[in-house]
Amino acid sequence: xxQPVESGGGLVQAGGSLRLSCAxxxxxxxxxxxxxxxxxxxxxxEFVGANNWIGRRTDYADSVKGRFTISRDxxxxxxxxxxxxxxxxxxxxxxxxxRSPLLRAAxxxxxxxxxWGQGAQVTVSS
Numbered sequence: 001x002x003q004p005v006e007s008g009g010g011l012v013q014a015g016g017s018l019r020l021s022c023a024x025x026x027x028x029x030x031x032x033x034x035x036x037x038x039x040x041x042x043x044x045x046e047f048v049g050a051n052n053w054i055g056r057r058t059d060y061a062d063s064v065k066g067r068f069t070i071s072r073d074x075x076x077x078x079x080x081x082x083x084x085x086x087x088x089x090x091x092x093x094x095x096x097x098x099r100s101p102l103l104r105a106a107x108x109x110x111x112x113x114x115x116w117g118q119g120a121q122v123t124v125s126s
Contacts (some may be wrong), residue, residue: 003031007023017085036092052101088125
């Protein structure tokens with residue numbers, strides 16, 4: 001099992017940057033697909049991006065491509081989300097999640113992730 005814990009949220013002006021961290025317990029961190037999702041007030045949770053270390057693949061939602069970057073430090077059991085050129089519509093609670101790489105479900109399918117962090121608030125002012 002793995003237990004994600006997010007940190008690094010906050011308030012930033014439009015055009016600014018933030019980096020979220022997700023520290024995950026467990027000795028097999030590198031074997032998990034690690035995803036970022038977000039949920040804005042009154043909206044459904046949506047996929048931001050995911051990294052499959054074993055499969056050597058990182059995917060992003062179209063809305064964040066070119067602005068957000070996912071990286072991971074397996075030695076530190078930590079996943080990162082670097083967010084640049086932030087927009088007011090990026091305001092949301094951001095969640096880190098983990099799942100097995102053996103599932104056939106798409107990485108954007110939030111229901112396939114059994115392990116979730118508590119969320120980190122990101123607010124982008126205009």
